[in-house]
Amino acid sequence: MDRTKLPECWQQRWLEQEFQKPTKIQEAVFEPLLEKKxxxxxxxxxxxxxxxxxxxLLLNVEKGAGNQLLVLTSSQELALQVTEVARVWGKDLNLQVQALIGGANVKRQIEKLKDKPEVLVGTPGRILELMKLRKLKSHLLSAVVLDEADQLLQKGSGELVADVVGQLQKDTQLTFFSATADEAVKEIAQLSQQELLTVDVTKEDDSKGIISHFYLRYPSRKKVDALRRMAHLTDFQGLVFFNQLSEMGNAEEKLLYHGLSVASLASDQSKQMRKLALDSFRSGQAVxxxxxxxxxxxLDIPNLPFVVNADVPLTKESYLHRAGRVGRMGKAGTVITIIQDNQLRDLQRLAKELDIQxxxxxxxxxxxxxxxPIHVSEETERKIRKPSKPTEKIKKTVVGKEKKKPNRKRKSQKDKGKRRK
Incomplete structure (x- = not known):
């Protein structure tokens, strides 16, 4: 990718975005994608x-020719994020971009499709629904991107994606992108009937900033206390991952009870609630x-300093993508995983598989x-509390004198004399 060969409006946009040189993946795929491979x-x-x-792919789109480029994403948040980026760069070419996600009003989406937007970004379920309603002209699509391809092709969404691809023309350009796309080679090969060019720049990429990986031992029952204490750290802002939705909900309730500014992002929330949570976090209102x-x-959250795994990730792919929220485009970041003693071996296994320290x-x-931290041992603490032998003798002597109670003794002798008389 030669930046000087981009349209002049994009060259200006590149400078406005304060980008430096193209990344390895941007350089490697530009010409092949332009050639519709x-x-x-x-x-x-x-x-x-x-x-x-x-x-x-935007350079291959023809203005006014209807739906031509479709980007499938693995989540509503990612769809909206890609839509924003596509609108910024598509606007310079006078292209219309429309988001098509579940949770949004389908009738409004159908109305907007009448404007024949050239670029569509959406989730598989909603895209397939609109194709079956014949509101989305699948035969016009010249290129389809599967963003986070390995997750899209997992059980559940994989069937929907296959149905979407089944609606396309045989010569439609198919592209697959992910940090772990190689984990779904078999599924990708089944979808792509044509020759597929693999471009892997993982080893050559130099865009990642320094990411420090740590683990924090904390009892399971006090996990929320650890999150509460982290929230009070100077300059702390963290994306906190849970394995279970129920545990996440319980933690949010307790943290809000303590008056902390936290938000949650869950698959069972409405589109508005999810957007509100993300906006409050991106703006720094939620810690x-x-x-x-x-x-x-x-998800791209600029300058995010911390990722916290409240639970040990179940797979190395999960750890990799969670950790990938920090250290983006050269920025430094920290990943902390809260563990119990019996989970250390599982975490070390993940670290070995990912080749991280x-x-x-x-x-x-x-x-x-x-x-x-320096802790006083129980034995040392007992020694501090336990008085030395000389002190014990003095103490016993004093106590002994107190027990003699001389006044009472004198009174007793006086009484004795009276009795003798």
């Missing part, structure tokens, strides 16, 4: 994959955003420390 693009999280596929793996894919961290004295 089918591609599987693999690069680390936060390496600019969205622009990597949008820029060349913690509690979520599940629904927010682990593709992970060390223990301590939450003490209102700060995070890599050195263990």
């Amino acid at each position: 089918n591609i599987m693009g693999i690069s680390p999280t936060g390496s600019g994959k969205t622009l990597a596929y949008l820029l060349p 913690e955003l509690l979520t599940t793996d629904v927010a682990a894919r593709g 992970i060390q223990e961290i301590f939450l003490h004295g209102g700060s995070l420390q890599t050195e263990p």
Whole structure:
């Protein structure tokens, strides 16, 4: 990708966005996508994959020719994020972009489709629904992108994606992007009947910032207390991941009870609630955003300093994508996983599989420390409390004198004399 060969309006946009040179994935896929080749693009999280596929594919879109480019995403949040990016760059080419996601009013979406937007971004369920209603002209689509392809092709959504692809023309350009797309090679091969070019720049990519990985030992019953204490740390803002939706809900309730500014992002929330939660976190109003793996894919939260795993991720892919919310485009970040002693081996196994170094961290004295805090042992504490032998003798002597009670003794002798008389 030669930036100087982009349209002049995009060259100006590039400077306004304060981008430097194109990332490895942006360089590697630009020409093949422009030449309408089918591609599987693999690069680390936060390496600019969205622009990597949008820029060349938008250049192939013809203004006023109806629906031509479709981007399928694994979540509503990612769909809206991609829509925003596509609108910024598509506006310079006078292209219309429309989001088509579940949870939004389908009648309004159908009305907007009458304007024949050239670029569509959506989730598989809603896209398939509109195709079956014949409101989305699938035969016009010349290119389809599967963003976070391996997650889209998992059980549940994979069937929907297959049905969507089944509606396309045989010569429709298919592209697949993800940091872990290679985990779904078999599924991708089944969808793509044509020759597929694999572009993997994982080893060459240099866009990622320094990410520090830590684990924090905390009893399970006090996990929320750890989150509460983190929320009070200076300059802390964290995306907090849970494995279970129920645990996330309980934690949010307790943190709100303590008066903390937290929000939650869950799959069972309405579109408005999810947008409100994300907006409050992005603006810095919420110090913690509690979520599940629904927010682990593709979300870009500028300058996010912390990711906290309230539970040990169940798979290495889950850990990788959660951690990918920090360290994006050269920025530094920290990942902290809260564990119990019996979970350390599972976490170390994940770290080995991902080839990352992970060390223990301590939450003490209102700060995070890599050195263990100095605790007085029980034996030392007993010695401090237990008086030395000389002190004991003095104490016994004093107590003994007190027990003699001389006044009473004199009174007793006087009484004795009276009795003798």
